[in-house]
Amino acid sequence: xxxxxxxxxxxxxxxxxxxxxxxxxxxxxxxxxxxxxxxxxxxxxxxxxxxxxxxxxxxxxxxxxxxxxxxxxxxxxxxxxxxxxxxxxxxxxxxxxxxxxxxxxxxxxxxxxxxxxxxxxxxxxxxxxxxxxxxxxxxxxxxxxxxxxxxxxxxxxxxxxxxxxxxxxxxxxxxxxxxxxxxxxxxxxxxxxxxxxxxxxxxxxxxxxxxxxxxxxxxxxxxxxxxxxxxxxxxxxxxxxxxxxxxxxxxxxxxxxxxxxxxxxxxxxxxxxxxxxxxxxxxxxxxxxxxxxxxxxxxxxxxxxxxxxxxxxxxxxxxxxxxxxxxxxxxx
Ligand code: NAD
Ligand code: DAU
Numbered sequence: 062x063x064x065x066x067x068x069x070x071x072x073x074x075x076x077x078x079x080x081x082x083x084x085x086x087x088x089x090x091x092x093x094x095x096x097x098x099x100x101x102x103x104x105x106x107x108x109x110x111x112x113x114x115x116x117x118x119x120x121x122x123x124x125x126x127x128x129x130x131x132x133x134x135x136x137x138x139x140x141x142x143x144x145x146x147x148x149x150x151x152x153x154x155x156x157x158x159x160x161x162x163x164x165x166x167x168x169x170x171x172x173x174x175x176x177x178x179x180x181x182x183x184x185x186x187x188x189x190x191x192x193x194x195x196x197x198x199x200x201x202x203x204x205x206x207x208x209x210x211x212x213x214x215x216x217x218x219x220x221x222x223x224x225x226x227x228x229x230x231x232x233x234x235x236x237x238x239x240x241x242x243x244x245x246x247x248x249x250x251x252x253x254x255x256x257x258x259x260x261x262x263x264x265x266x267x268x269x270x271x272x273x274x275x276x277x278x279x280x281x282x283x284x285x286x287x288x289x290x291x292x293x294x295x296x297x298x299x300x301x302x303x304x305x306x307x308x309x310x311x312x313x314x315x316x317x318x319x320x321x322x323x324x325x326x327x328x329x330x331x332x333x334x335x336x337x338x339x340x341x342x343x344x345x346x347x348x349x350x351x352x353x354x355x356x357x358x359x360x361x362x363x364x365x366x367x368x369x370x371x372x373x374x375x376x377x378x379x380x381x382x383x384x385x386x387x388x389x390x391x392x393x
Contacts, residue, residue, distance in 0.1 A: 066133045069140030073244040076104035081282040095119040120162030130169035135176045152208035159212035167223045177231040184210035188336035196340040232292040236300040241278035242369040267331030269309035272338040276302040277356035301341025302354035330392040
């Protein structure tokens with residue numbers, strides 16, 4: 062395809078996407094990343110320097126964005142403030158990055174007629190009751206709950222408006238909760254794994270009955286590449302791998318897999334406005350593009366992820382203490 066710009070390519074999903082592109086395409090990659098607290102340059106270690114270039118820059122800066130997008134063939138937009146808990150403590154960077162940043166990218170791809178893919182989340186649809194037989198579909202009305210999910214919902218609306226008003230060649234995907242290597246230790250699964258490594262009891266918000274629909278990051282990224290290559294312009298695709306599980310069961314599985322007592326965790330303060338359940342129906346993606354997840358056994362994927370954090374302490378150790386200090390302030 063030529064040159065792909067990957068915004069947020071030093072973050073969790075973006076860095077795994079860069080690896081996926083290097084492995085599965087001939088593309089050159091420009092990573093545009095502001096290198097916030099969530100980025101980790103070592104997530105790009107070992108990639109071929111002649112094919113991958115890192116540009117440190119803020120997507121909220123229109124000039125920076127224009128210079129990088131000009132001359133590219135595709136932009137895949139992962140960059141975001143991505144953590145719900147942070148958005149409850151200070152929503153302001155979420156507005157700048159997720160809304161203003163997306164606006165700048167849309168204006169740049171419009172000016173330079175570049176293909177654009179927008180990475181979004183299932184959280185734009187709000188939450189489901191535990192016994193609701195329905196799952197989220199592309200037609201489900203938007204009903205975001207948190208400042209994070211509201212800012213992502215707003216950015217999705219911008220993309221649709223730019224497609225309809227300006228004929229921008231864009232697609233959108235909304236994915237469920239990702240797990241796998243290189244995820245920041247503020248997020249649920251890596252936080253508990255690294256706590257257990259440190260001899261600290263895992264922390265379960267509230268009663269822990271909340272359900273998330275887990276998908277391995279490599280499956281998310283293979284779906285994104287399929288959409289970039291074969292998706293219909295203007296369309297939205299939901300990405301999910303039928304991985305629903307409640308938080309309590311996930312913590313117990315982590316403890317078991319790590320050889321600890323499965324009851325050795327603590328209940329802590331719940332998240333305000335905590336969404337109860339997400340669940341994705343990915344029929345459109347599977348039938349239209351022939352995509353299927355490769356990681357079909359969550360326990361095996363989780364065991365491999367635990368193994369990755371055990372073997373890569375140098376990757377996560379520098380961010381662990383500051384992350385836990387932030388949580389201590391909210392009693393979590
Ligand atoms: P992450 O927090 O790990 O990484 C975000 C990256 O974006 C970081 O490298 C950060 O430095 C960069 N960034 C932040 N603000 C920036 C700015 N103003 N300019 C340039 N770069 C900036 O996030 P993630 O979990 O990898 O999520 C990536 C995308 O996927 C986000 O758009 C998120 O909404 C979406 N998503 C995430 C999940 C999930 O489970 N993590 C699920 C569905 C969708
Ligand atoms: O659904 C997709 C979304 O998944 C993405 O859009 C977000 O970027 C991503 O962060 C994730 O959002 P969640 O809020 O679901 O993920 P998080 O890892 O923060 O929490 C997962 C669940 O675990 C949630 O119900 C809250 C709970 N939790 C979280 C932490 C950090 C705990 O019980 N204990 C914890 O210590």
